[in-house]
Amino acid sequence: MGVHSGPKIPTNGLIASYDAINRKSVIDAVSTSLIDTSAWAAAQTSSVGVYSANQTTGTENARVSDTDPWGNISVVWETRASGDGNADGGWDTSTLTIDKTKLYRFSVWVRRTSSTSGGTFYLGTGSNDSVYSTTDGTAKGNPYWECVTTSALTQNQWYLVCGHIYPYGTTYTGNHPDTGYFTVAGGPVKVSNVGFCNIVSDLKWGASATWGQHRCYHYYCGDSTTKLQFAYPRVDLCDGNQPSIAELLSSAPRQIKNIVSGNYNAVVNAQNAVYSGVLHTSSTGVYAQTSGLNLSSGAHTIIGASRYAGAGRGRIISSVNTNWLLGHWSSTTENYYAEGWVSSVSSGTNDTAWRILAASGDSVADSWQKYVNGALVDSNSNGSAGPNEIQLGGYAGSAELSDGEVAFLLVYNRVLSAEEVHQVYIALRSRIGI
Numbered sequence: 001m002g003v004h005s006g007p008k009i010p011t012n013g014l015i016a017s018y019d020a021i022n023r024k025s026v027i028d029a030v031s032t033s034l035i036d037t038s039a040w041a042a043a044q045t046s047s048v049g050v051y052s053a054n055q056t057t058g059t060e061n062a063r064v065s066d067t068d069p070w071g072n073i074s075v076v077w078e079t080r081a082s083g084d085g086n087a088d089g090g091w092d093t094s095t096l097t098i099d100k101t102k103l104y105r106f107s108v109w110v111r112r113t114s115s116t117s118g119g120t121f122y123l124g125t126g127s128n129d130s131v132y133s134t135t136d137g138t139a140k141g142n143p144y145w146e147c148v149t150t151s152a153l154t155q156n157q158w159y160l161v162c163g164h165i166y167p168y169g170t171t172y173t174g175n176h177p178d179t180g181y182f183t184v185a186g187g188p189v190k191v192s193n194v195g196f197c198n199i200v201s202d203l204k205w206g207a208s209a210t211w212g213q214h215r216c217y218h219y220y221c222g223d224s225t226t227k228l229q230f231a232y233p234r235v236d237l238c239d240g241n242q243p244s245i246a247e248l249l250s251s252a253p254r255q256i257k258n259i260v261s262g263n264y265n266a267v268v269n270a271q272n273a274v275y276s277g278v279l280h281t282s283s284t285g286v287y288a289q290t291s292g293l294n295l296s297s298g299a300h301t302i303i304g305a306s307r308y309a310g311a312g313r314g315r316i317i318s319s320v321n322t323n324w325l326l327g328h329w330s331s332t333t334e335n336y337y338a339e340g341w342v343s344s345v346s347s348g349t350n351d352t353a354w355r356i357l358a359a360s361g362d363s364v365a366d367s368w369q370k371y372v373n374g375a376l377v378d379s380n381s382n383g384s385a386g387p388n389e390i391q392l393g394g395y396a397g398s399a400e401l402s403d404g405e406v407a408f409l410l411v412y413n414r415v416l417s418a419e420e421v422h423q424v425y426i427a428l429r430s431r432i433g434i
Contacts, residue, residue: 009423009427009428010412010416013414013416014411015413016258016410017409017410018279018290018409019408020407021408023243026253026255026256026257027248028254029277030277031236031243032236032238032242034097034212034236035233037075040075040077042075045063046058047091048063050096053089053090053091054087054219056087056088060081060082060088060218061077061089061091062080064229068231069109069184069231072254077229078113079228080227081119081218081223083222087219089217089228091217093215094213095212096211098210098212100168102167102238103164103166104235104237105163106162106163106165108216108230108231108234109159109161110153110158110216110231111153111159111228112153112156112226114227117153119218120217120221121146121147121150121153122215123145123216125163126142126212126215127206128210129209131143131209132205134175134204136200140203142198143198145163145179145194145196145202146161146196147195150218150221153228158184159191160183162178162182163203165202168204168209170204175201178190178245179194180193180194184249214233214235216230216233265292266288266390277407278405278406279393280404281316281401281402281403281404282401283401287392287401288406291389295387298413300413301359301410301412301415301421302390302409302410303356304316304406305356305409306405307432308402308403308404309352310403312401316392317392317409319389320387320389354407355373356373356374356432357372358371360415361415367379368380371418374425374426393406407431
């Protein structure tokens, strides 16, 4: 399948398609989640964003860089119990506007990292009106899907834990099939059910409900050595557009999938976010880099929609290994770059306009055609081989990073004609308001 708006996009020779608005490429792209972790950063120790830290001493929460459920380094929320046997970490979110006539899924990834297992893990919710058990119809004023001793969590095993709230007035009296525990290795088959703590069953909204809340705790720990970690909490509107359990298990929300191959071979570094249909890059260390493409020889075409956002060298789409890039802003002219299609050169103006940039040519023959917004602007030699891999938001590994945004990236293993490049521009320009 091509990119999101793709019926007019040439598909012959298309070997890679990364599309920040397509859930087949990145889960966060069309996320219905009411919360995200974009505000989390390593070394934080208190409340942040919508997350109000639940703790007694003021030192029982920390954001740290550690491995996520897929082994990637990410920022996770760690509990650091003081041993007082009270609130030992986790959060209450601020109030989240909901539609009481809709079904919602609440989830979080959790693991116990310590060999000790003190205290209790909680996943719960709240509302301005009580939520009610689907089974017995009674109001639940302090509702938790799970409150289990941390010894029930296998050490160093990540679990995706889910619970659901049904629409007000539902006559359903059971539990959602996706309420329970899942693991990456186990796939979309539950490894166990939740205990339903004090709520008997899944829940339904009250008649006056206008907001909900995500609550996740480590509580009642009598030792100072037990640690839990939480990752990627979500509150999803279940209207058919939400990620499936299989999708939530398939990759981290911060990984970008090549739609053509099905491989996750463009990985976002650090705690990056793909929200509002664009990949955000940062001059402070957030970028994405492909692997497994190897375009250093032969014919190929690269087309990407990007814009500079104000800091760094402005190299938003470039090579990892050679002096090759689709466009950049710089205070000095760098003629050894194939920069017939740069955003700005030597003017000192930080040009932040969206552009669809393209390079089509042959690395062996060193013959290149360069396009801006579907129009040919230059045709000459580059002076170097093509890119081994492509980096979004920087150049040469982690060097010279930039604040920017990328909406999509297409890679072909052939030279596209000027008409075909213009065809891609016409098909996708509305995505970025051109």
